[in-house]
Amino acid sequence: MILLGLTGSIGMGKSTVKQMFDDLGVPTYDADAGVHEAYAKGGTAVAPVEAAFPGVVVDGAVDREKLSARVVGDKAALKHLESIVHPIVAEARQGFLERARAAGAPFVVLDIPLLFETGGQKAVDKIAVVSAPADVQRERVLARPGMTEDKFENILARQTPDAEKRAGADFVIDTSGPKEDTRRQVRRIAEILTAEGGTNA
DSSP states (O other): OEEEEEEOOTTSOHHHHHHHHHHTTOOEEEHHHHHHHHHSTTOTTHHHHHHHSTTOEETTEEOHHHHHHHHTTOHHHHHHHHHHHHHHHHHHHHHHHHHHHHTTOSEEEEEOTTTTTTTGGGGOSEEEEEEOOHHHHHHHHHTSTTOOHHHHHHHHHHSOOHHHHHHTOSEEEEOSSOHHHHHHHHHHHHHHHHHHHHHOO
């Protein structure tokens, strides 16, 4: 079974592409959703996070804003938080992979926003980078509610440049054209990986 890491900078259309893989029936795992689940009421991260950062749990769930206020700008606190959350998310991902393997999936999609930034490329077999020209990206992001030029520039500064991501990709999915064009690219990748994954399952 092939592990395809799906990534892309802000505003490139990664969520849309993930949905297209979903629509094709490809098993997809969303790293961010895994964290949300762990932070939700009854989630596995609630108790350990509250123990490490008292007061960040509200109504049985981790309040992301309160937690963010505690760790932003504090490297040691952020490292401590990661040491709690990463193993929980890794365990959930492992469960997802085992279920997909048992179901005979030729390949799966791991949606990892910060794939290159966290060294995640070592944990996948292939990489698909969702990309669009810089002016298209800027227009999309600045159209989001509450987004400013400053916020956008700050986010970009923390992300690996798009050109570097494309250089490290096995597949580049260009989302600047019509949706049907993007869907065609996704279908083509699915065909290639289904053929490859089927032979080494």
